Amino acid sequence: MKLATYKDGSRDGQLIVVSRDLSTAHYASGIANRLQQVLDDWNFMSPQLQDLYDTLNHGKPRHAFSFDPKQCMAPLPRAYQWADGSAYINHVELVRQARGAEMPPSFYTDPLMYQGGSDDFLGACNDVVCASESFGIDFEAEVAVITGDVRMGATPEQALDGIRLVMLANDVSLRHLIPGELGKGFGFLQSKPATAFSPVAVTLDEFTTGGESAWDKGRLNLMLQSTWNGRKVGRCDAGPEMTFHFGQLISHLCKTRNVRAGSIVGSGTVSNKDWSRGYSCIAEKRAIETIQGGKATTDFMKYGDTIHIEMKGRDGLSVFGAIEQEIAPPPLVVGQS
Amino acid sequence: MKLATYKDGSRDGQLIVVSRDLSTAHYASGIANRLQQVLDDWNFMSPQLQDLYDTLNHGKPRHAFSFDPKQCMAPLPRAYQWADGSAYINHVELVRQARGAEMPPSFYTDPLMYQGGSDDFLGACNDVVCASESFGIDFEAEVAVITGDVRMGATPEQALDGIRLVMLANDVSLRHLIPGELGKGFGFLQSKPATAFSPVAVTLDEFTTGGESAWDKGRLNLMLQSTWNGRKVGRCDAGPEMTFHFGQLISHLCKTRNVRAGSIVGSGTVSNKDWSRGYSCIAEKRAIETIQGGKATTDFMKYGDTIHIEMKGRDGLSVFGAIEQEIAPPPLVVGQS
Numbered sequence: 001m002k003l004a005t006y007k008d009g010s011r012d013g014q015l016i017v018v019s020r021d022l023s024t025a026h027y028a029s030g031i032a033n034r035l036q037q038v039l040d041d042w043n044f045m046s047p048q049l050q051d052l053y054d055t056l057n058h059g060k061p062r063h064a065f066s067f068d069p070k071q072c073m074a075p076l077p078r079a080y081q082w083a084d085g086s087a088y089i090n091h092v093e094l095v096r097q098a099r100g101a102e103m104p105p106s107f108y109t110d111p112l113m114y115q116g117g118s119d120d121f122l123g124a125c126n127d128v129v130c131a132s133e134s135f136g137i138d139f140e141a142e143v144a145v146i147t148g149d150v151r152m153g154a155t156p157e158q159a160l161d162g163i164r165l166v167m168l169a170n171d172v173s174l175r176h177l178i179p180g181e182l183g184k185g186f187g188f189l190q191s192k193p194a195t196a197f198s199p200v201a202v203t204l205d206e207f208t209t210g211g212e213s214a215w216d217k218g219r220l221n222l223m224l225q226s227t228w229n230g231r232k233v234g235r236c237d238a239g240p241e242m243t244f245h246f247g248q249l250i251s252h253l254c255k256t257r258n259v260r261a262g263s264i265v266g267s268g269t270v271s272n273k274d275w276s277r278g279y280s281c282i283a284e285k286r287a288i289e290t291i292q293g294g295k296a297t298t299d300f301m302k303y304g305d306t307i308h309i310e311m312k313g314r315d316g317l318s319v320f321g322a323i324e325q326e327i328a329p330p331p332l333v334v335g336q337s
Numbered sequence: 338m339k340l341a342t343y344k345d346g347s348r349d350g351q352l353i354v355v356s357r358d359l360s361t362a363h364y365a366s367g368i369a370n371r372l373q374q375v376l377d378d379w380n381f382m383s384p385q386l387q388d389l390y391d392t393l394n395h396g397k398p399r400h401a402f403s404f405d406p407k408q409c410m411a412p413l414p415r416a417y418q419w420a421d422g423s424a425y426i427n428h429v430e431l432v433r434q435a436r437g438a439e440m441p442p443s444f445y446t447d448p449l450m451y452q453g454g455s456d457d458f459l460g461a462c463n464d465v466v467c468a469s470e471s472f473g474i475d476f477e478a479e480v481a482v483i484t485g486d487v488r489m490g491a492t493p494e495q496a497l498d499g500i501r502l503v504m505l506a507n508d509v510s511l512r513h514l515i516p517g518e519l520g521k522g523f524g525f526l527q528s529k530p531a532t533a534f535s536p537v538a539v540t541l542d543e544f545t546t547g548g549e550s551a552w553d554k555g556r557l558n559l560m561l562q563s564t565w566n567g568r569k570v571g572r573c574d575a576g577p578e579m580t581f582h583f584g585q586l587i588s589h590l591c592k593t594r595n596v597r598a599g600s601i602v603g604s605g606t607v608s609n610k611d612w613s614r615g616y617s618c619i620a621e622k623r624a625i626e627t628i629q630g631g632k633a634t635t636d637f638m639k640y641g642d643t644i645h646i647e648m649k650g651r652d653g654l655s656v657f658g659a660i661e662q663e664i665a666p667p668p669l670v671v672g673q674s
Contacts, residue, residue: 011377011597011598040348078417078597079417080415080416080417080455080456080457081454081455081456083454083526086523104521106521107521110521112521112522112523113523113526114452114523114524114526115451115452115453115454115524115525115526116452117418117420117452117594118417118418118455119417119418119595119596119597119599119600120417120594120595120596120597129489130593131489131490131592131593135593152466152468152667153468153667174593177593182522182523184441184443184444184447184449185449185519185524186423186449186450186451186519186524186525187451187452187522187523187524187525188452188523188524189420189450189451189452189589189590190589190590190592190593191593192593193593193594194594194595252526252527253526253527255468255527256467256468256472256511256514256527256528256529256530257454257457257530257531258456258457258531259456259457260348260415260456260457261348262456263456330489330490
């Protein structure tokens with residue numbers, strides 16, 4: 001099934017069920033108002049939502065309405081955890097090669113992952129608000145999962161069972177703030193502003209078409225498309241080159257602590273060895289330019305730039321709806337000096 | 338006023354108001370069930386809680402009961418953000434000096450801060466569960482604040498207005514996992530297991546006794562006591578040597594993003610230049626031993642060790658109740674191989 005959260009002026013929005021073709025939707029208010037409630041009590045609530053989803057897909061809803069992605073908050077507008085991996089090792093290799101840094105052998109066996117802020121996510125069509133273009137504004141197109149409870153010490157296989165929903169993410173990065181911040185040793189903070197997520201989050205059965213599933217044990221074998229200012233810049237396969245699958249990422253996260261329901265775990269920038277497939281973040285394009293020509297020629301994003309991130313299923317239909325954002329300066333605050 | 342969250346089998350527990358002397362409590366259920374609700378709507382709900390608090394302190398509650406810190410979850414059992422500073426620069430200096438690392442000049446003007454996991458906090462009397470003693474288990478006694486909404490770009494002075502509640506934290510650290518993890522460049526993840534918080538969180542007016550406040554523009558001028566296995570190891574002043582006050586820490590956090598209601602911001606290990614005051618984490622004791630004698634002689638914590646963290650007001654009474662935890666191995670899970 002497909003779930004989304006509609007804006008209603010509240011912090012957590014209103015849970016809706018969205019039809020498979022993303023054309024219509026129905027409030028889930030008879031079952032649950034917020035997605036976090038569903039994740040807290042998945043086994044009880046998800047079958048009821050599935051019933052509503054089935055009714056919606058068969059065109060017999062009681063109070064269905066046209067689905068408008070612009071009305072969406074992030075599926076979880078705020079979450080108790082957002083941990084983002086860097087699971088496509090090709091991305092890490094490229095970025096390090098461009099700056100002449102060695103690739104530590106451990107990077108092939110031990111996932112890179114950072115803890116992100118999760119108190120203020122962006123809806124799929126919300127502006128990316130940045131105080132300055134000089135920060136080096138970049139998109140990062142990723143796949144992300146939302147988990148149920150996964151206990152401390154769970155194996156990658158056990159962790160796979162904890163995956164409830166899948167969505168897309170734009171993990172916006174402020175590239176020029178990263179070197180200074182990582183140099184301090186405590187990881188990302190200011191260099192990672194609010195993350196945006198796709199309009200809908202979907203259950204794993206949504207990847208099955210014609211009896212075959214594009215979801216294969218924690219890897220999603222579909223193409224992730226990134227379109228920057230109307231130009232398609234990336235069409236990368238999210239599946240085979242994901243060095244660490246989602247079960248491994250979650251298992252890494254829960255090595256020393258429990259992971260609780262509603263945690264979001266990201267794949268990191270989707271990246272392929274075949275450069276002709278393009279890129280899922282500008283930093284990677286710049287790395288390739290540096291490797292090839294000695295310097296980066298593509299600039300980061302400016303105010304007014306747009307980014308469109310989407311993934312089609314094997315049936316050619318959009319699975320999650322599209323992330324469609326514009327880069328914007330902060331609004332003027334009355335009384336601000 | 339003083340607020341706490343009682344265990345009731347649910348994920349978020351039940352909000353209670355606790356008397357100033359920590360002797361009695363009253364369910365806040367007529368007003369709000371969860372602390373996050375109050376933070377989401379502070380101006381409407383906090384006066385109602387204050388009325389209940391006043392009634393409780395005057396000994397005229399309707400259904401008061403004895404307050405038992407052992408029944409407490411963390412005031413926010415799960416939160417949308419946990420960002421921990423390292424605001425006592427003396428701590429950073431000691432740890433770096435012990436390992437022969439330079440102190441970058443920027444560390445005196447630009448706060449160190451890491452993003453922590455916030456999906457699974459520990460109550461004040463919950464065990465610290467660690468899979469292995471070999472991880473180098475350490476406590477870190479800190480002061481922490483819970484914020485309301487603070488907008489992107491807020492100044493330190495504006496950020497001070499966003500502080501709603503104050504509490505104590507035990508930011509448990511797994512010291513032997515830290516070098517490898519920080520070496521990867523993405524900050525802490527496995528090396529920071531679940532954090533514990535004091536039984537109660539208090540509003541800023543609680544620091545006023547005899548017309549004077551121990552809270553001074555984002556610094557708390559009180560002594561933080563740490564007792565390890567029954568032996569008092571630290572009695573450190575949390576006030577004057579806090580290089581970056583809480584307004585500065587929050588302003589640092591919201592430079593590129595909004596900070597939303599219910600965010601928790603920590604001070605980092607409280608540390609004083611006067612070594613006779615002891616320590617608020619074992620790593621600092623070991624750093625001093627290394628500086629003085631060439632090597633650390635104090636071991637980290639073992640299963641069965643206890644840690645007690647408390648702060649007394651100028652009236653000699655415990656402000657937040659005590660964090661009292663024991664280090665424990667994971668429970669056996671049936672069917673676990």
